[in-house]
Amino acid sequence: MRRNAFVSRSILLFALVAASFVVLGFGRLVLPYRVARLLAAPLLFAGAVLAVVLVAQAALAAVGILDVD
Numbered sequence: 880m881r882r883n884a885f886v887s888r889s890i891l892l893f894a895l896v897a898a899s900f901v902v903l904g905f906g907r908l909v910l911p912y913r914v915a916r917l918l919a920a921p922l923l924f925a926g927a928v929l930a931v932v933l934v935a936q937a938a939l940a941a942v943g944i945l946d947v948d
Contacts, residue, residue, distance in 0.1 A: 881948050888933055895926035 899922035906915030939945035 885933070885936065888929060892926055892929045892933060895922050895929065899923040899926060 899919045902922060903915050903919035906918050910918075936945060940947045
């Protein structure tokens with residue numbers, strides 16, 4: 880596992896979650912709450928999946944199974 884790739888994915892995770900909140904917030908200004916949630920949900924779901932992947936990679940690196948360059 881390369882550190883640069885891990886950091887890049889972590890920044891992407893932060894951006895996905897932030898974008899989800901921005902879409903939800905601005906969507907509520909012009910759309911009903913339910914529609915705004917439906918628009919923000921894919922971004923938040925992608926962020927959650929990426930968070931699980933990053934936690935798994937970090938755990939494997941801490942145990943020593945995955946090599947950190």
